[in-house]
Amino acid sequence: MKFIPLHTTNTAIVYKNSLCSLASLLVVVFIALSVMLPVLLVSLLSPYSGISESRVLYEQPNVQFKYQYVFVASLATNEASSSPGFVACSSFGNFNARTQNYSGNCEASKYWTQDLDRDTVTDRLHFRLELSELPADLTKFDLLLFFEAQLRHKCVLTPPAVLAHQLQLPQSARMQNGHILLKGELKLKQYVEFTCPFPGRNIQTHFRQVQLDSNSSHANIAQYKMESLLGQVKANPAYFQLVVQETYFKPTAPRLEPGLIIELEVDVLQVPARYHLSIWERLGQFWLYFASFFGISFYIMNKLKDFLFGRHIIRSWEIIPWKKLY
Numbered sequence: 001m002k003f004i005p006l007h008t009t010n011t012a013i014v015y016k017n018s019l020c021s022l023a024s025l026l027v028v029v030f031i032a033l034s035v036m037l038p039v040l041l042v043s044l045l046s047p048y049s050g051i052s053e054s055r056v057l058y059e060q061p062n063v064q065f066k067y068q069y070v071f072v073a074s075l076a077t078n079e080a081s082s083s084p085g086f087v088a089c090s091s092f093g094n095f096n097a098r099t100q101n102y103s104g105n106c107e108a109s110k111y112w113t114q115d116l117d118r119d120t121v122t123d124r125l126h127f128r129l130e131l132s133e134l135p136a137d138l139t140k141f142d143l144l145l146f147f148e149a150q151l152r153h154k155c156v157l158t159p160p161a162v163l164a165h166q167l168q169l170p171q172s173a174r175m176q177n178g179h180i181l182l183k184g185e186l187k188l189k190q191y192v193e194f195t196c197p198f199p200g201r202n203i204q205t206h207f208r209q210v211q212l213d214s215n216s217s218h219a220n221i222a223q224y225k226m227e228s229l230l231g232q233v234k235a236n237p238a239y240f241q242l243v244v245q246e247t248y249f250k251p252t253a254p255r256l257e258p259g260l261i262i263e264l265e266v267d268v269l270q271v272p273a274r275y276h277l278s279i280w281e282r283l284g285q286f287w288l289y290f291a292s293f294f295g296i297s298f299y300i301m302n303k304l305k306d307f308l309f310g311r312h313i314i315r316s317w318e319i320i321p322w323k324k325l326y
Helices: 022-044 093-098 226-234 279-310
Strands: 002-006 009-015 054-059 062-075 086-090 106-114 124-131 138-150 160-168 178-190 238-251 260-267 271-276 319-321
Touching (some): 138 238, 138 260, 160 260, 178 271
Antiparallel strands (some): 002 009, 009 319, 106 124, 138 160, 178 238
8 A cells, every 4th residue: 555645635545456466466476586596506516615415524533552663674685695685573463474484684763753833632643663783784663553533523433544654775875773763644535425423314324443353373474564554554545654754774784773763653643534424414504505695685676676667667456546446
């Protein structure tokens, strides 16, 4: 109802309305467009607005050493030498029983951690292996360390963590006595997104840990090879691995510092992990973007509707003066 001055007398003009009128249909169309346009914009812009089925979260894993390791080194040999061709050390009794003739140079192993920011989470870990003076120059070695690493941001996940490194020493760095220092980082290798339980679906990503038949006297020693162990590790949706970035060689005089020390220093930093978003998280993201687009869309549609009716581009069927109603 609208009041307009007419010969100094206010007259009420009533617009006849009908559900099947063009004006009513146009209002319904504008309301539908106010809702559908934001949905369309969110769907089209989803690759760029962050609305997807996965999200990358950074988390520092909680790492603990299992006190299990395997070390196998190759030595330089010649026809005149009677020394064995390699040295083997490990924490597995079955492996040591099979390689006891080659473990005479293994003296001690040591492991310690550092909490640099004092938040009760390990920031750096060290592993040190001490060998007596070798009978020949060290040419290469394989080192495997077994850890437990947990991610707890959305749910408890334990990807297998077997830190393996194979080093081929250059000709100039081959030694019988000295110190070899390896510095690296703990990295997460991920193939698919992690899935955590949420209301309505109780599904979680599972991992197959490395299986070693270490208590059996008939266990095959081939299971301790790096290829076999890493094959089990890589048959998982994700796993932790060692990435060595720096290697230092320091030969020493046998009389001053006899023996060979191999030390590994690993930084445990935040790693990016991809998580599969639940339906509730995706709805929350959708409504956040939908609300911002809906405000703009509703404002534009309302202004357009006012323009069409204000300029009488679209009218009602009939205009009935106020006096004819009585």
